[in-house]
Amino acid sequence: MSLARLWHRFAAAPLKWRLLPLPAALALLALASSPWWRTPTAPALTLAGASQLQSLLAELGAAYEAGRGKLLVEGGGSVAGLIAARRGVIDLAAVSQRLPDWQDEADLHYHLLARNSIxxxxxxxxxxxxxxxxxxxxxxxxxxxxxxxxxxxxxxxxxxxxxxxxxxxxxxxxxxxxxxxxxxxxxxxxxxxxxxxxxxxxxxxxxxxxxxxxxxxxxxxxxxxxxxxxxxxxxxxGRYPYVQDLYLAYQDDAAGRVRPLLDWLKTPPAQEAIERHQLIAVY
Known part of the structure; x- marks a missing residue:
């Protein structure tokens, strides 16, 4: 904001602001006018994993970002995603199956995203x-x-x-x-x-x-x-023999951060996107 505009705001400000030293009053006015101050944004969520889900997750991420928060999506494969989630490098791992080596991890949670079949x-x-x-x-x-x-x-x-x-x-x-x-x-x-x-x-x-x-x-x-x-x-x-469950996996310490996204994934817009990508919506 230009100095002239700040000066006009200072002249129209409440008396208690005008009683402050001029540099302090102008700084407060500039801060109040800043977009990031008026509309704080949530930290970005990071998600990586199964390559077969990447195009779906990119579409879901774009829809979720509209007024909710940023979702950064990468590939890399299910195992790489799980390792990254376990190490706290990402918030969510996209996985195409519940891998046996990770079945008994008490602090690893699986959110069923969709089902695939042929x-x-x-x-x-x-x-x-x-x-x-x-x-x-x-x-x-x-x-x-x-x-x-x-x-x-x-x-x-x-x-x-x-x-x-x-x-x-x-x-x-x-x-x-x-x-x-x-x-x-x-x-x-x-x-x-x-x-x-x-x-x-x-x-x-x-x-x-x-x-x-x-x-x-x-x-x-x-x-x-x-x-x-x-x-x-x-x-x-699950009676049909060729069913593939597709999950988003996360650690205990990421549960609070990812909950808004997981709740949104159960809404009609997200479920419709899943169907458009030739998967079975489950909610």
């Missing part, structure tokens, strides 16, 4: 409507290449996958295949829409999509796995 799809003309986990894994790795071995026609399986990077493909590799590799015969497709259209048009195709990517059951058939159908209810209950 539907395996076939053409509606296919006679198959269910597979066992073992059968599906062998089809995805290429150990089974003919539908006849799965109870279908005597014809080769047209195996489909997604190009990298893809969170859907990452989920299949980590959760369904348990870090085994896809068959080299798998045909990579660049989008969920292309995956859906290919399976819809080819009775010999086998692919996968998440629940949020389309109205699946109207255009293709969803395979039950180990006798459990793919649905929001079976995912939320």
């Amino acid at each position: 539907a395996f799809i076939v053409n509606r003309a296919s006679p198959l409507r269910a597979l066992a986990r073992r059968q599906l894994r062998e089809a995805l790795t290429g150990d089974i290449r003919n539908w006849r071995a799965l109870g279908g026609p005597d014809a080769p399986i047209r195996l489909l996958t997604r190009t990298e990077p893809s969170s859907a493909r990452q989920f299949v590799e980590e959760v369904v295949l348990e870090h085994h590799e896809f068959s080299g015969l798998a045909e990579p497709l660049e989008s969920a829409a292309r995956m859906l259209a290919t399976v819809e048009s080819d009775p010999l195709a086998l692919g996968y999509l998440s629940m949020q990517e389309t109205e699946l059951d109207k255009r293709v058939a969803l395979l039950a796995i180990d006798g459990v159908a793919f649905s929001r209810a079976t995912i939320l209950s």
